[in-house]
Amino acid sequence: xxxxxxxxxxxxxxxxxxxxxxxxxxxxxxxxxxxxxxxxxxxxxxxxxxxxxxxxxxxxxxxxxxxxxxxxxxxxxxxxxxxxxxxxxxxxxxxxxxxxxxxxxxxxxxxxxxxxxxxxxxxxxxxxxxxxxxxxxxxxxxxxxxxxxxxxxxxxxxxxxxxxxxxxxxxxxxxxxxxxxxxxxxxxxxxxxxxxxxxxxxxxxxxxxxxxxxxxxxxxxxxxxxxxxxxxxxxxxxxxxxxxxxxxxxxxxxxxxxxxxxxxxxxxxxxxxxxxxxxxxxxxxxxxxxxxx
Amino acid sequence: xxxxxxxxxxxxxxxxxxxxxxxxxxxxxxxxxxxxxxxxxxxxxxxxxxxxxxxxxxxxxxxxxxxxxxxxxxxxxxxxxxxxxxxxxxxxxxxxxxxxxxxxxxxxxxxxxxxxxxxxxxxxxxxxxxxxxxxxxxxxxxxxxxxxxxxxxxxxxxxxxxxxxxxxxxxxxxxxxxxxxxxxxxxxxxxxxxxxxxxxxxxxxxxxxxxxxxxxxxxxxxxxxxxxxxxxxxxxxxxxxxxxxxxxxxxxxxxxxxxxxx
Ligand SMILES: Nc1ncnc2c1ncn2[C@@H]1O[C@H](COP(=O)(O)OP(=O)(O)OP(=O)(O)O)[C@@H](O)[C@H]1O
Ligand SMILES: [Mg+2]
Numbered sequence: 001x002x003x004x005x006x007x008x009x010x011x012x013x014x015x016x017x018x019x020x021x022x023x024x025x026x027x028x029x030x031x032x033x034x035x036x037x038x039x040x041x042x043x044x045x046x047x048x049x050x051x052x053x054x055x056x057x058x059x060x061x062x063x064x065x066x067x068x069x070x071x072x073x074x075x076x077x078x079x080x081x082x083x084x085x086x087x088x089x090x091x092x093x094x095x096x097x098x099x100x101x102x103x104x105x106x107x108x109x110x111x112x113x114x115x116x117x118x119x120x121x122x123x124x125x126x127x128x129x130x131x132x133x134x135x136x137x138x139x140x141x142x143x144x145x146x147x148x149x150x151x152x153x154x155x156x157x158x159x160x161x162x163x164x165x166x167x168x169x170x171x172x173x174x175x176x177x178x179x180x181x182x183x184x185x186x187x188x189x190x191x192x193x194x195x196x197x198x199x200x201x202x203x204x205x206x207x208x209x210x211x212x213x214x215x216x217x218x219x220x221x222x223x224x225x226x227x228x229x230x231x232x233x234x235x236x237x238x239x240x241x242x243x244x245x246x247x248x249x250x251x252x253x254x255x256x257x258x259x260x261x262x263x264x265x266x267x268x269x270x271x272x273x274x275x276x277x278x279x280x281x282x283x284x285x286x287x288x289x290x291x292x293x
Numbered sequence: 294x295x296x297x298x299x300x301x302x303x304x305x306x307x308x309x310x311x312x313x314x315x316x317x318x319x320x321x322x323x324x325x326x327x328x329x330x331x332x333x334x335x336x337x338x339x340x341x342x343x344x345x346x347x348x349x350x351x352x353x354x355x356x357x358x359x360x361x362x363x364x365x366x367x368x369x370x371x372x373x374x375x376x377x378x379x380x381x382x383x384x385x386x387x388x389x390x391x392x393x394x395x396x397x398x399x400x401x402x403x404x405x406x407x408x409x410x411x412x413x414x415x416x417x418x419x420x421x422x423x424x425x426x427x428x429x430x431x432x433x434x435x436x437x438x439x440x441x442x443x444x445x446x447x448x449x450x451x452x453x454x455x456x457x458x459x460x461x462x463x464x465x466x467x468x469x470x471x472x473x474x475x476x477x478x479x480x481x482x483x484x485x486x487x488x489x490x491x492x493x494x495x496x497x498x499x500x501x502x503x504x505x506x507x508x509x510x511x512x513x514x515x516x517x518x519x520x521x522x523x524x525x526x527x528x529x530x531x532x533x534x535x536x537x538x539x540x541x542x543x544x545x546x547x548x549x550x551x552x553x554x555x
Contacts, residue, residue, distance in 0.1 A: 133402070145377075146377060146378045146381055150414040150415025151411070151415075153414035157424065158403055161404055161407065161442075162404075226421040227419050228420055228422050
């Protein structure tokens, strides 16, 4: 075979160095959005080109890569990105959270606790948590610089005024190391506590918006809230129909027109591992009978 | 310069000038504002009133001159020497700025309650109940039906928006408020009600204010002292009643005779 027409992990060394510099800066200033010169990747933006570039920049030949999309290793998006790096970097790929050294993710943090030495790479569509109320980039930048974050609570206030509680369930804003307010990407707020004091390095890449930010291992990550409306984790009150888990984040499946539904672990690998260990479908019939929401 | 007392001024401007390139904004303006004192700045269109207000509130940088402000801790500081963080803090605690055009001073996409509560949250309030109760209280004070607290200002009339802007600014009990034509663009009857309300609140809170207006009736009703501007310069200043009843400058005489009903 001819030598491949691309460099290890697709990106040229020059671009990787540039991205690594941005990553190092992001690690040095936890939660701060570092601009970087986002490169063209052979896939559309919605596919997580920011995350892909971060992964490309940090991947070494001995890494073992896991890619998940909404918790699943098997969606088209996850499979394509895994194949992309298997082909361009020749790295091992895995679905095991335990074995992976680099995990690229869209919308979830795995249920299996992460460990030291691992890197979790998030694909981020909109990195700016203040964008919702302040569209001007110059102004949001100044707000970050001055830690002028009243606006973030305005958003939460509006939630409570309209819904009686903080209704934000995804991309729930956090404050990192008591300084920068950060958007954790559209992960469910169920995953927010996992970011706090996490032994793994967490990196966030936004391709279209050209930003990289980071949470170094064992950082303080606090979800914003009010004293009388404290942050609360949310998961469907149910059991996984396949493995019986009562602690995992559940996806809801509508079974028929009568509103019958069942729940399944969103983290497919967690679910499979539990089943392999003998946890069964004892919750199945009960879950299928759950009342309509 | 006429002051109300001889205690230290809250705000002191010295030799303030602003050039927009070769276009003069205002020139060599000096005056003081004491605590609880309302100063009106009047003059025809283009005379430099808004320029002056933006200089005072540090939204524009002067080409020459300086502004000193007595902070809450009693220490007088040169505003140009404050860090941006300190200036922002002043802006959301000790100062208010009421724009002529309410959408410029409001967040039109969020509820009235959040508009009033924003400054409180910015200075660290984290109790939803308390923020909301305070917002209700302020809506009452500016005569907005507090049942409309969860509506956005888009559903409000012009007069209500202006009153909401006032509540949003005053909720942190500032000591100094800048107002640029606060009654401009409103119907005459709405203007009168707003003026009444403003006068009551300013007196009750003992607020100092710099009010820009081209309406001498507004100046008469709200202010203790007045500065008359023309072509970027202050041509006459003094106690409002004195200046309006007995203007010395021909230009002021013209202004008074043409605008004020006898
Ligand atoms: N951004 C700017 N660039 C150039 N010139 C400006 C700018 N802003 C104001 N000026 C000029 O400075 C002068 C003073 O303008 P200013 O807006 O302060 O007047 P004003 O007294 O507030 O008028 P009005 O009553 O119409 O609001 C005018 O000649 C104006 O054209
Ligand atoms: Mg003006």
